[in-house]
Amino acid sequence: MTSRMRLAYALAVWGACGFCSPGAAQDTEQRQKMTIGYVEIDGDRRYEPIKADRLILKVREHPFDGARIGLDDAKVLARVLKIDFELERITVKAAADIAPAVQQAMSARDIRFFLVDAPAEAFKPLADAVRGREVLLFNITSPDDALRRDLCAREVVHVFPSRSMSMDGLVQYLVSRKWRDFLVLQGQQENDALAAKAFENSAKKFGARIVANKPFKAGTDPRERELNNPALLSAVSRDYDVVFIADEDFDFVRQVPFHLVKPRPVVGSIDLEPLAWHWTWDHNGAPQVNSRFQRLARRNMEGTDWAAWMAVKIVVQAALRTKSADFKTQRDFILGGASFDGDKGLAMSIRPWDHQLRQAILLATPYYVTASAPVEGFLHQTNVLDTLGDDESQSPCRLNK
Numbered sequence: 001m002t003s004r005m006r007l008a009y010a011l012a013v014w015g016a017c018g019f020c021s022p023g024a025a026q027d028t029e030q031r032q033k034m035t036i037g038y039v040e041i042d043g044d045r046r047y048e049p050i051k052a053d054r055l056i057l058k059v060r061e062h063p064f065d066g067a068r069i070g071l072d073d074a075k076v077l078a079r080v081l082k083i084d085f086e087l088e089r090i091t092v093k094a095a096a097d098i099a100p101a102v103q104q105a106m107s108a109r110d111i112r113f114f115l116v117d118a119p120a121e122a123f124k125p126l127a128d129a130v131r132g133r134e135v136l137l138f139n140i141t142s143p144d145d146a147l148r149r150d151l152c153a154r155e156v157v158h159v160f161p162s163r164s165m166s167m168d169g170l171v172q173y174l175v176s177r178k179w180r181d182f183l184v185l186q187g188q189q190e191n192d193a194l195a196a197k198a199f200e201n202s203a204k205k206f207g208a209r210i211v212a213n214k215p216f217k218a219g220t221d222p223r224e225r226e227l228n229n230p231a232l233l234s235a236v237s238r239d240y241d242v243v244f245i246a247d248e249d250f251d252f253v254r255q256v257p258f259h260l261v262k263p264r265p266v267v268g269s270i271d272l273e274p275l276a277w278h279w280t281w282d283h284n285g286a287p288q289v290n291s292r293f294q295r296l297a298r299r300n301m302e303g304t305d306w307a308a309w310m311a312v313k314i315v316v317q318a319a320l321r322t323k324s325a326d327f328k329t330q331r332d333f334i335l336g337g338a339s340f341d342g343d344k345g346l347a348m349s350i351r352p353w354d355h356q357l358r359q360a361i362l363l364a365t366p367y368y369v370t371a372s373a374p375v376e377g378f379l380h381q382t383n384v385l386d387t388l389g390d391d392e393s394q395s396p397c398r399l400n401k
Contacts, residue, residue, distance in 0.1 A: 167198040274373075
């Protein structure tokens, strides 16, 4: 790709043409430097391979490469607009070390924007440590609804979708197909319980029914066959249209398709999943984003990668559109209803009440995006994206008050 082509691509990606006048390229003002922090935990258990016996079922990667392609796109425009964007990777040994590392980067290197790749439990002490200070923390990996509700914080922006948003998108699609009766199979992990609860809440929200919620336990112990046999678990008295499975370990769920007592579609942890991103999404500018990521990372782009890319894009657009190096000006732009393009169709913005990024949810099988939500027919009085997740009237968080 030539330099001219890269500039044209960057202008399309970042939407910065409004102030890319010919004079901007010839500006002789001193170049500004802007560093974005990326914080992660060494040995984060969320990125351990998912295994069953001697099989590796899934390999998970930190989304730092998503931030890298965002920065690469920004650098093209930076040469024109006299801003040097940099990405600083900060790796700590434990979740408790995140807050001191962020505070040190703020004071020593004047970093004001951080992408936080950490589990949910890391956010409250981090938010408490920086409360009232000039900083924005972008949650790029945690879907926990609690972070958008009782634990919400003014300094935190959630780029990764919440569980409730994902489950609302999934249930919208199921209801649109006139599948309204659901059997829930729930694993032993805490995240399985959170996913099942979010799905049940979404079913209630959109007028669907949970006919039964049955716990399962992965394994082959014949003494526990009522907990590990898909046919027995799915033999319930009431009929159902769909089976939803919450299985973070991915051990039981892989046995379920074609082993149910009834021929029913399976959703949740396998077959049809609600996702922030999928490597086969081919609408809007997605093919270019996916191909750039694949060339850089040598793997397919996933939801957390997209969130890291999007967080960098939000920060860069704030600097470019405000044409200001002032943190408060940039923060007010980000939180003040600005529109962002995440290559998922509908324009995105930050919800003022809980700082969640409004966005579409992709409903995908392993090799194809079946649909996206919001699904046609689900309406909202102000923004159709607010049919996904906590609307202002439903949310206990009131950051805009």
